Amino acid sequence: MTTNLGTRVPTVKDQVHIRNAEAAHLARTLARQTGRTMNEVVLEALRQYRPKRGAEAPSERLARWHELLRQDQADRRTGPHAPPAGRTDPESVAPR
Secondary structure, X not given: OEOOOOOEOXXXXXXXXXXXXXXXXXXXXXXXHHOOOHHHHHHHHHHHOOOOXXXXXXXXXXXXXXXXXXXXXXXXXXXOOOOOOOOOOHHHOOOO
């Protein structure tokens, strides 16, 4: 078998079964609408899928948001005229 990039891919005897009802329905519907086989529809979708490079995992993103929220809450407790953490020069302090 040859891909659209011209590279040779060995034929694999493994089969993939779609066990999720929604995924099977979507693949079947798209295959019917396009006149392609389910195999072609799934293969094209997999070829087009590319995770973002350097993208954070959801748990890392959530942890980062929690840290930002903690920092914001801590800044609010120090009062409106206190300098932000790490800013101690007199020009960064709002006049009272």
